[in-house]
Amino acid sequence: xxxxxxxxxxxxxxxxxxxxxxxxxxxxxxxxxxxxxxxxxxxxxxxxxxxxxxxxxxxxxxxxxxxxxxxxxxxxxxxxxxxxxxxxxxxxxxxxxxxxxxxxxxxxxxxxxxxxxxxxxxxxxxxxxxxxxxx
Numbered sequence: 156x157x158x159x160x161x162x163x164x165x166x167x168x169x170x171x172x173x174x175x176x177x178x179x180x181x182x183x184x185x186x187x188x189x190x191x192x193x194x195x196x197x198x199x200x201x202x203x204x205x206x207x208x209x210x211x212x213x214x215x216x217x218x219x220x221x222x223x224x225x226x227x228x229x230x231x232x233x234x235x236x237x238x239x240x241x242x243x244x245x246x247x248x249x250x251x252x253x254x255x256x257x258x259x260x261x262x263x264x265x266x267x268x269x270x271x272x273x274x275x276x277x278x279x280x281x282x283x284x285x286x287x288x289x290x
Contacts, residue, residue: 159185159202164215169196172251176239187212191233193243194251195221223247228281249274 167180178192197219200212227241
C-alpha cells in the first residue's frame with residue numbers, strides 16, 4: 156500500500172456508515188472515514204489525518220452519487236454538521252438506523268436469533284431534532 160500524504164486526493168466507494176454518520180470506504184484495505192457521504196457514493200476525497208489502520212478525509216467531489224443520495228433540505232447542512240444524514244434519503248436513513256440497533260443488540264449485546272426490528276417512519280421527517288452543534 157502506498158503511504159498517503161496529507162491533502163493527497165484519492166477515489167473511494169462508500170461501503171458503510173460510522174456511528175457518527177460519516178461514510179466509510181477502503182483503499183487497499185485501509186479504512187477512511189469521510190463526512191457528508193452516503194453508502195454507494197463514489198467520491199474524490201482528500202486525506203486529512205492518518206492513523207495506523209484508518210484515516211479521516213474530507214469530501215472533495217461526489218463522482219457517482221448513490222441511489223440513496225438526495226439534496227439536503229437545509230441549505231447549510233454540510234457546513235453545520237448537526238444533521239449528518241440529510242444527504243441520505245429518509246428511507247435509507249430508516250434502514251441505517253434499524254441496522255445500527257440490530258447490530259448493537261446482536262454484536263455488542265450478544266443476543267442471538269433476533270429478527271431485525273421494524274421501524275415506524277414519520278410522515279414529514281423535518282424539524283424534530285433536539286440537538287444542535289455550533290462550529
